[in-house]
Amino acid sequence: MSKRDLGDFLRSRREARTPAAAGLPAGPRRRTPGLRREEVAVLAGVSANYYERLEQARGPHPSPQVLDALARALGLSGAEREHVARLAEHAPARSEPPEELPTSVRRLLERLGSVPAYVLNAHHDVLAWNSAAAALLVDFAALPARERNILRLSMAGGPLVCEPSDGFVRQAASELRQASARYPADRRLGQLVRDFAAHSPEFAAHWREQELGVGEAVPKRIRHPRLGLVELEIQELHVPGHDHRVVLLTAEPGSASAAKLDALQSGPRLRAVP
Template sequence: MSKRDLGDFLRTRREARTPAAAGLPAGPRRRTPGLRREEVAVLAGVSVNYYERLEQARGPHPSPQVLDALVVALGLSATEREHLATLAEHAPAHSGPPEEPPPAVLRLLDRLGTVPAYVLNARHDVLAWNPAAAALLVDFAALPAPERNILRLAMRGGPLRCEPSGDGFTRQAASELRQASARYPADRRLGELVRDFAAHSPEFAAHWRDQELGVGEAVPKRLRHPRLGLVELEIQELRVPGHDHRVVLLTAEPGSASAAKLDALRPGPRLRAVP
């Protein structure tokens, strides 16, 4: 991860921090959104020159002590604090997202029965799925492995039957891919995914520039199934402890027409995992 990424993140967080939130008077003739560089420097207890060099990608990577001071000055969340540490090279970076889910996760998928579920890595690759997910969404096994990516399928409007849920979908995707890019800076496929999504969606490109993190609200999905018709889905995600995987479960409001349609699914007998 480059110093430019660190500087850009500090700048966007500074511009998003209001003087009132930092306990400072707004004052007249303020020409910059958020805080001035001088104000951040004072709040963090560093020199103005040092902070300016950080934003301009000319300074050294800050120490853990300086990071802690910047977290307080900028009012960063726990997620943003972790991301800042990764950018400053104080967190381990890995070559790429994991490609194979743990056996215990595969057993969980198998036990979910008629509840559609699949496993994602940080790149949003679909690594494993149960028969109910294939029956509801798409026959993942019929797709080439590089195409088994939820974001690519949503972007291209191909065989995936779910419709992207407006701005909430792109906002959440930008937040999650920004954090993944910090954890896996050398991953070529992740970089290609971000570039393709930004070229396809101006909304995604704008959220990517904003560098907003920790966007975790559940984004509902609407699905038009060739046999079931319109199905409105609720999304639940289970993070796998100690692994950069998550299990995504698709359910519907109990007693609703969509829940009845899910019950009518007749998936095949086999669990499928990425080869």
């Protein structure tokens, strides 16, 4: 990861930080969006010249103590603090995400029964799924392995797994930026970002904003060929020690979508990954 990446991220967070949020008066003739560099320097207890050099990729990698002070000054979230630590090379980076899926996670998918669920990695590849997820979304087993990717399915416009929304692409930009910091040498991640940015101007805009930690999972709206529109709530369980997450799809109890999920169980069942 380059100094330019660190400088660009610091600048984006400075421009997004309002004087009021930092406890500073707005003052007259403020042309800079967010905070001025000098204000960040004062809040962090560093010289204005030092901070300017960081943003311009001309300074040394900051120490963990300086990073902590900058994080407080910029009001960084936990996800943003972790991200900036990786950019400053204070966190280990691996070449690519691990693909191996623990057997216990596969057993969990099977035991979820009628609850549609699947497992994603940092690439948004679908590594495993249960039969309920296949019946609701798409028969992943019928797709070539390289096409079992939530983002590429949304770009292809073929067997869509959800209706695209601004919340969806905003969350994707946040997740891919964090993954790119964890795996800076991963070419697949870089290509996925470029392809999605070319496909979606909204994604490209969110990618430039460098926003992280966008909040709770975005609800999904599924257009099912038999059930019609199904509105789903998302829960994600992160697998300890792995860069995988189990995505569970449910519906509000008593809703029309919940009834449709119940009806799904009486339809044809598709095979899950072994």
